[in-house]
Amino acid sequence: MDKFEERTVHTETIYDGKIIRLEIDDVILPDGKPAKRELVRHPGAVALIPITDDGKLVMVEQYRKALGMTLLEVPAGKLEPGESPEVTARRELEEETGYSCGRLEPVTTFATSPGFADETIHLFAATGLCKIDNPAAGDEDEFVELLEIPLEEAVSMLDEGKIRDAKTAFSILWADRSGRR
Structure with a gap:
């Protein structure tokens, strides 16, 4: 496990298009605090x-x-x-x-x-x-x-x-x- 890894506890897809998907992840930071991450998913x-x-x-x-x-x-x-x-x-x-x-x-x-x-x-x-x-x-x-x-x-x-x-x-x-x- 990466010492800086953020553990995802929930993912919400807010858009799923032809090229990209947009997600909001609820994560737990390495210090145990919660945070949100806005992510663009792309096929490469x-x-x-x-x-x-x-x-x-x-x-x-x-x-x-x-x-x-x-x-x-x-x-x-x-x-x-x-x-x-x-x-x-x-x-x-x-x-x-x-x-x-x-x-x-x-x-x-x-x-x-x-x-x-x-x-x-x-x-x-x-x-x-x-x-x-x-x-x-x-x-x-x-x-x-x-x-x-x-x-x-x-x-x-x-x-x-x-x-x-x-x-x-x-x-x-x-x-x-x-x-x-």
Whole structure:
């Protein structure tokens, strides 16, 4: 048992949607006092670091309603029930970019917002990219523009504050530090 673990005594689901479930947990803290926790339950997701043979990072630009702005991001998507992260990664790569990959390398799994959400993202590097003639269609409510950006430029964009998405920042730093040029 973790010395800081909070024991849940009651869970109330207040919303169960298509992507997330919202819960309020009554917990007992390590010192024995009660507290409430507002939690977002998410099925998890994957993100990809697709790197072309000439060292360009394949990225997507899309509007994010929660922030009210368009962001430049690495391709990503949520896990479907019963789907492994590897299968999700290959599916999302094809749907969002029109590429398949010769090699899919697990990089890490990380928590996105552990203070209130259980979402984890499984991050993969995708190399040996090959354009697909008739790729699977993406989500009908998702509008993205594909960009191929030299890694050095992506690093500069990160340094200049032009990249605002955490999974993308992490991905660019990993690609740069691992020598994927």
